[in-house]
Amino acid sequence: xxxxxxxxxxxxxxxxxxxxxxxxxxxxxxxxxxxxxxxxxxxxxxxxxxxxxxxxxxxxxxxxxxxxxxxxxxxxxxxxxxxxxxxxxxxxxxxxxxxxxxxxxxxxxxxxxxxxxxxxxxxxxxxxxxxxxxxxxxxxxxxxxxxxxxxxxxxxxxxxxxxxxxxxxxxxxxxxxxxxxxxxxxxxxxxxxxxxxxxxxxxxxxxxxxxxxxxxxxxxxxxxxxxxxxxxxxxxxxxxxxxxxxxxxxxxxxxxxxxxxxxxxx
Numbered sequence: 133x134x135x136x137x138x139x140x141x142x143x144x145x146x147x148x149x150x151x152x153x154x155x156x157x158x159x160x161x162x163x164x165x166x167x168x169x170x171x172x173x174x175x176x177x178x179x180x181x182x183x184x185x186x187x188x189x190x191x192x193x194x195x196x197x198x199x200x201x202x203x204x205x206x207x208x209x210x211x212x213x214x215x216x217x218x219x220x221x222x223x224x225x226x227x228x229x230x231x232x233x234x235x236x237x238x239x240x241x242x243x244x245x246x247x248x249x250x251x252x253x254x255x256x257x258x259x260x261x262x263x264x265x266x267x268x269x270x271x272x273x274x275x276x277x278x279x280x281x282x283x284x285x286x287x288x289x290x291x292x293x294x295x296x297x298x299x300x301x302x303x304x305x306x307x308x309x310x311x312x313x314x315x316x317x318x319x320x321x322x323x324x325x326x327x328x329x330x331x332x333x334x335x336x337x338x339x340x341x342x343x344x345x346x347x348x349x350x351x352x353x354x355x356x357x358x359x360x361x362x363x364x365x366x367x368x369x370x371x372x373x374x375x376x377x378x379x380x381x382x383x384x385x386x387x388x389x390x391x392x393x394x395x396x397x398x
Contacts, residue, residue: 145356146171148202148210150195152181153291154378155323156213159236160364161383162349163211170362173205177394178370182287183216184258184321191260192221197394199225199233201367207231211352215240215321215344216258219266234352237261240318240344241270247340248276248316254339255280256307256331257320258287267320279314283307283321290323293378295330304330311335319343326382367392 149160153176183191195217209232212218218235226233244253253276255267262282271278325343368375372389
């Protein structure tokens with residue numbers, strides 16, 4: 133759903149974006165491309181990553197803490213750039229915040245709907261996202277046949293900078309070996325687009341690979357009219373040097389990362 137932006141006019145809009153780690157930078161990049169005039173605050177909760185194996189209630193607590201932090205910094209909207217948090221915590225974040233909130237699950241479903249020809253869609257994601265059945269329910273409601281698989285180790289590969297390694301190819305093939313005939317595969321974690329090469333090598337050219345980043349950016353951009361040039365401020369709950377190193381590899385160079393504390397690191 134597209135949320136109309138209301139309220140008093142501000143000189144520049146500021147959007148908060150968060151993820152358990154660096155995966156959400158894929159969403160941030162799509163947002164910056166569509167909305168270069170906006171300011172962004174990005175939080176990578178690297179001290180408590182990954183979220184995928186944690187209880188839903190714990191992820192919801194983390195998401196609400198980060199939302200409170202971002203609202204306290206004066207953001208005009210929040211993008212939950214984490215599939216796990218979007219799957220299990222989005223309604224709670226929406227109730228908590230007085231600003232518009234977007235998640236990434238519905239955007240991923242929309243992207244798959246556009247891409248599929250046969251109606252046979254696969255989803256790979258974290259354990260928590262798959263267990264929530266957020267993707268499965270939405271896709272099945274549209275009449276699609278769905279295959280879903282949790283891939284708990286893939287986030288670790290990305291966070292360790294091994295997305296283009298031989299290990300990535302081996303692990304991705306392991307997770308996808310039982311995948312039936314599908315024509316569209318949702319990369320249901322914002323870390324997974326960084327493994328697109330390994331996934332493509334595993335499934336071949338016949339399968340459409342989709343993620344939520346560009347569609348999420350389209351939804352947010354549809355609600356905003358801005359002018360000027362924007363900037364990004366980065367925050368991390370864990371090792372800021374490691375975060376900055378991975379961000380540079382993703383093209384997010386030349387930005388300082390500020391360390392923050394949010395609750396007790398798990």
